Amino acid sequence: MEAIVENPQRIFYIEIEIIDINDNAPHFRRDTINLDIMESTPAGERFSVNNAVDPDLGSNSVKTYLLSESEHFDIEIQTGRDGSKFADLILKKSLDREKQGVHNLILTAVDGGVPTRTGTASIIVRVIDTNDNAPNFPKDNYDINIMENSPVGTLVIKLNATDLDEGTNAQIEYTYSLYTSEKTQGTFNLKSSTGEISVKGTLNYEDIRNYDMEIIATDKGANSLSGQCKLTIQVTDMNDNHPEISIKSFQSPIKENEPIDTVIAVVSVSDKDSGDNGVVDLHIPHNMPFRLRESSDNYYELVVSEPLDREKVPEYDITFTVTDRGSPPLSDNETMTLELLDVNDNVPQFPQSFYTIRVMENNAPGALLSSLTAFDPDLHENQYLVYFILEKEIANTSMSMLFSINPENGNLYALKTFDYEIEKEFLFHIEARDSGSPPLSSNVTVHIIIVDQNDNAPVIVSPWRAHGSVVEEKIPRSTDKGSLVAKVIALDTDSVHNSRITYQFLQKEIANTSMSMLFSINPENGNLYALKTFDYEIEKEFLFHIEARDSGSPPLSSNVTVHIIIVDQNDNAPVIVSPWRAHGSVVEEKIPRSTDKGSLVAKVIALDTDSVHNSRITYQFLQVTDATLFSLDQYNGEIRTMRMFSYRDPRHQRLVVVAKDNGEPALSATVTIKLSTVETAVKAYSDMTEVPLEYDIFSDLNLYLVIGLGSVSFLLLITILVTIVLKCQKAKPSKAAPPCRNSVISERNSTIADSTLVSNDAYWYSLFLAETRKGKLVVRQPVPKGSRYIVSSIPRGTGLTETSDSAASTLNDNAVPPPHCGEVSCHCQELKVEHRIFLKKPICAIVIWFLNVYLSICLSIYLSVMVGMLLEK
Known part of the structure; x- marks a missing residue:
């Protein structure tokens, strides 16, 4: 840097040296280094790799390189002009891609600092393939089995040859070698790209069983390499051929009585397949009377194994079935029809062994009774039947007179009209005979039952009536209520149902009195019972009808007239009706003293309401003043003088007369008559009568x-x-029903003379006809009220006179005759009294x-x- 100092202004140059420390690790520009090396590269070949970079200087920069352990590679460190270090990769052993296609190496750069720092890079060596490996099959020889029925396109095998090379060097193409026949190449198809061998043509084990072929596999490298293998294809036999049947001989028809083991047919069998597929079995249905007998290789005989019966099976459809032993088994069959010829070996047979035929009586002659058809299972003349009635007599009568049978169809006819009451059944046999040789026959039992019709009306058999259809039953008047008074028994000759008889009354009333109050009848046995106690003096007899009806359809009936007579008992004492006085039983009479001998002095009349026998009255003196003076007729009660009166005879005579009936025990009544003789009465009486x-x-x-x-x-x-x-x-009797008398008739006999009793509301008068020497005098005398009598006068010296309807009257619907009476000089006359309700x-x-x-x-x-x-x- 520059530093400027002012005042004085001066420029100072300052250089600052930075002293390096090992604060950076070496590093490669690329973390992965890829190298492609041909596997054919010889050993010693050098391959440049990227060097590592370390920003540090001096000893802190890259000092050396290290390589991971490798069999094929090593490094050699080189120093560049600038003092940098770099490494060369040296192939110390030939590569084999087929063994290892990629080698992974670690290259490490190490600096010289303290402590040292490192940096790594990955070297990936890919071995580039060369065509140094030929295609190779897993096996040199292949044995393949294929079913002969494999369809076209069926895959036989897929060849898989391998080539260790890669790319085009590993791409394989399959081809037939020159040693493979055209037949084989035409039968099988080889796909060159995949090595698949498939069926191209039809396989037939019976034509070609084995196919041999040689397959070459060639790669597509620059210098192509190849490999080969052999294939043997064996065609497996399939059960694709059906067995065959050949009927060499067949005998039809045969008789149904052919003996056992008779040969009927000869059959041969064959099969083109092999092994089990060519082994065949021949059989026929098990339910037939035949069996197969093996005679030689693949030859069989059909023989009879059981007795034959054409009537059971007239023909047989014999199916010969041949089956091989393949899987699945194949079979073939051939059907032949065997007919049996009939022989006469069956007797005619009726559907049943016993026939019961019911025939209504009164049938028309010639009526068809039944069709007794037998069956013969034989054929033709062996089946034609003729019917006969086996001759037999029934009650000395030939069956041919009673029945006939049609010999052709077995229709049985009646030749007469049957009566159940005479012939109830017949039992005989009918034979059916065929026309075979020899003929066979059988018979059947026929039971003809005559069925009853309701053609007989019931017949009254008890009580039996010899004279007419009126049944008279006498019952005592003291019969108790519910007592059996009569029994009507009827018989019907028809069968059980038609002969079941019921009894009933035809009319509902008797004399305006309901039958249900008088009698009852048991409808099953005809017993007649009294429902009350009867009084002879009120009810003397009953006349009604009883019907006996069967249970047939339509029902038939008969009736009987029943006459119930009440038998009288002597329970009524005689009643003195003349002479009669209202106040006592003493009667005073006056007679002339000059009465001649045999003159009628008085007449005693007594009546008894009992029956004829019990009402017969006799008279006798119980007391008499002078037994030599008067006589009494014991039958008519007339008192007459036996002599003329004398001066010695007392003026007053007392006569006690008893009237006694004829019953058992006898009952009686008495009357006392006081007679007074007068002198003047004769003249007065005589004058009166002579006027x-x-x-x-x-x-x-x-x-x-x-x-x-x-x-x-x-x-x-x-x-x-x-x-x-x-x-x-x-009313005229109806034709449809028997006449019904709603009346009670009683005929009673009695005798009376010189006396007539006439019924009236207040009095009964006794018209007493007295005889005198000069004339006749009609005298009226009252009779006790309430005495119920009708007496017809019968003049002396006349015959029997029947009471006319105009001279008689009835009281309380009863009539009782007077007792017997009569004069000494005349015969006793009979009186007939009839009481009717018209x-x-x-x-x-x-x-x-x-x-x-x-x-x-x-x-x-x-x-x-x-x-x-x-x-x-």
């Missing part, structure tokens, strides 16, 4: 009586005619009642007029 009955009928007083009598007689005649018309109008409708009953009342009034008027005329006379 002529003529009088002046045209007097003023009697004119009105005649007019009234004519009117009353006219009205009486009209009333009688209307009553007869109404009572004769009975009409069902209430209006008709009301009309009849009014007519009866009207008739009674007319009779009363008529009697009054007659009495008036007599009194006037």
Whole structure:
């Protein structure tokens, strides 16, 4: 620097020397030094590297260089003109890029300071390649297996030759050598750039099994180098050929009875493959009656192994299958049809061994019963069947008279009409015979069952009726409620269902009384039960119908008329109706003392409401004053004189008469008659009876009586005619149902003479006809009210007279006949009393009642007029 000093001004030059210290380390201008050295560079070759720089001076500057340890390199230190130090890199051993392509070295610059400082640089030596290595294959010889069915383009092998060089020196090209055949080159393709060998043509093991080739690998260096290898390609056999079958002989058809081990066919097999692929097996289906028998190499015989049956299998489709043992196995097959010829080895067979055929009775003759078709599995004439009925007699009747069968189709026909009640079933056999040689046959059992139809109506069998369809049952009047009074049994000859019978009442009412209050019937067995206790004096009989109906379709029925008769018991004592007094049983009578022998003194009439047997009354004296004076007829109750009265006989006679019925035990009633004899009574009585009955009928007083009598007689005649018309109008019985009588009929026999009892509302009158020597006198006597009797008068000396409807009346719908009576000099006469209910409708009953009342009034008027005329006379 310069220093200027003023005053005096002076210039001083000042030099300052800085003494260096080692405060800087050496350093290279580049941290990395790259060197490219050919691997062919000989040893001793020198290579310059950049020197290090150190700002320090002198001894503090770079003093020396150090190189990291290396087998191939070393350094040599050089001093420049300025004293700087630099180093040269010397190749002390040849390089081999293939061993080490890059060498990394550390160059260290060291100064001379204290302490020393260093600086480093990295030297990277890259070895430049030269074509000093030929391509090299991993193996000199390659053995390759390839499947014969490998398709075109299939990679066989990829060759990988190596060249230690790099760049173009390492680029390899593959080619076939001259020793490789054109066939091989045409079969396989070699890709020169990659060394890939692939299938170019079709491989066939059966044509060429091995391929040999030589491959050369050449690099692309300036001085190209090459290497080579050999390849042997073996084609592996694939199971690509199917086995073959050849039918050398085949026999068809054959008989179904061919013996076992009969040869049917000869078969040969082959396969072009090798090894297991060429080993074949022949077989047929296992479910066939045949087997294969090996006769020679690859030849087989098909023989029968089991009995054949054309009826089971008429033909066989035999499939011969040949299979090789390759993987996967290949096979081939051939199918042949074997037909069997029929022989007559099967008997005809029916679908079932027992036929049950049901035939409705009353069938039409010639009706088809069934088709009994048998089956024969044989063919042609061996299958043609003929049907027969094996002859057999049933109840001495040939089967050919009952049935016929069509010999061609087995249709069975009935030749007659069957009746289930006569023939219920048939059992016989039918044979089916084929037409083979020899013929075979079989038979089947046929059971014909006649099916019942409801063609028989029930028949009443109990109680049996010999005369008509009315069943009479007599039951005592004391029958308890619920007692069995009758039993109706009907039989039906039809089968079980059609013969199941039920019993029921046809009508619902009897005499306007519901059946459910009188009787009940068991619908299953026909038992008839009483539902009440009956009284003979009120209900003497019942007449109704019971129907027996089967359960067929349509049902059939029959009916029976049941007549229930109430049997009377002697429970009513006789009642003295004549002579009768209202106050006691003592009757006083007066008779002339001059009465002749055999004259009728009195007549005792007793009635019994019991039945005929129990109501038969006999009379006898219980007490009599003089047994020689009077006689009593035991049947008619007439008391007559046995002699004339004498002066010795007392004036008063006392007679006790007993009336006894015929029951068991007997019941009786008594009456006491006091007779008084008078002298004057005879003349008065005689005068009264001898007076002529003529009088002046045209007097003023009697004119009105005649007019009234004519009117009353006219009205009486009209009333009688209307009553007869109404009572004769009975409903005609319906044709669809049996007539139903809603009435009770009772016929009773009795005898009475010289007496008529007429019913009236207030009194019963006894019109007593007394005989005298000079004439007849009509005497009216009252009878106890309430005695229910109808007695028709029967004149002495006449026959049986039936009570007319106009002369009888009913009380409480009951009629009881009088007891037997009669005179000594005449036969006992019978009286028939009939009690009926003719009409069902209430209006008709009301009309009849009014007519009866009207008739009674007319009779009363008529009697009054007659009495008036007599009194006037």
